[in-house]
Amino acid sequence: MRENRELENKKQFYIQGIAWSKSHSYISLQSDQVNAVSNMKVIVKEGKEPWGESLSFEIENITKSEQRLKVFFLIEWLACKEDTIGVLSLYKDTFWNYSGNQVAVTNIVSCAESVKKSIYPMNLKGLKLWKKSLNKGSLFYYPITNGLNMMVYMLDYRFKPFEVKQGKVYAIEGGIKEDVLNLSNRIKNGLAFPSKK
Numbered sequence: 001m002r003e004n005r006e007l008e009n010k011k012q013f014y015i016q017g018i019a020w021s022k023s024h025s026y027i028s029l030q031s032d033q034v035n036a037v038s039n040m041k042v043i044v045k046e047g048k049e050p051w052g053e054s055l056s057f058e059i060e061n062i063t064k065s066e067q068r069l070k071v072f073f074l075i076e077w078l079a080c081k082e083d084t085i086g087v088l089s090l091y092k093d094t095f096w097n098y099s100g101n102q103v104a105v106t107n108i109v110s111c112a113e114s115v116k117k118s119i120y121p122m123n124l125k126g127l128k129l130w131k132k133s134l135n136k137g138s139l140f141y142y143p144i145t146n147g148l149n150m151m152v153y154m155l156d157y158r159f160k161p162f163e164v165k166q167g168k169v170y171a172i173e174g175g176i177k178e179d180v181l182n183l184s185n186r187i188k189n190g191l192a193f194p195s196k197k
Helices: 002-009 034-038 124-136 177-192
Strands: 013-020 026-028 040-049 052-061 067-077 085-088 095-099 102-110 114-121 144-146 149-159 164-174
Touching (some): 013 040, 013 052, 026 034, 102 149, 102 177, 114 124
Antiparallel strands (some): 067 149, 085 144
16 A cells, blocks of 8 residues: 555656746746746646646736746656657657657647747756756757756746736656657647636
């Protein structure tokens, strides 16, 4: 019984959101101080789903003026190994990771003006690129890598006064690419077009 609980609580992915402002400062979306950096109120909720993990977010402009905010999402697949191949899809906001018989896919649903993505190796070069991204507020294009990696989304938002925007990052782990892809598409469609209750 205890082993089952430990398996249920075992994380498959690490997902972190980071707010970046024009003043070149950045802070975790989970921080209580995020509104001091961004003039935004942010609510973040981590989810452990039967199919994987997710991070839901709601961002509200709490000022009377228009605001711009960039948000980075860093995702690490914790089962990633030295033999893993990480690829970003060219036609969707999707990352693929292949490791032996296991497949992981990461996707995002948002109403951002633009979404950029890159996959950085978890070595000295990749960590330098990630640090540069946080300092400059831009992503450096890196489409494929092998070994340990981190997947990064950058969302660019423009907010009207008091406007609220929502989104969700989700990650799935599985054994068969087609099953994982079909599940990912169903989840994304469900999030983008929620049924009315």
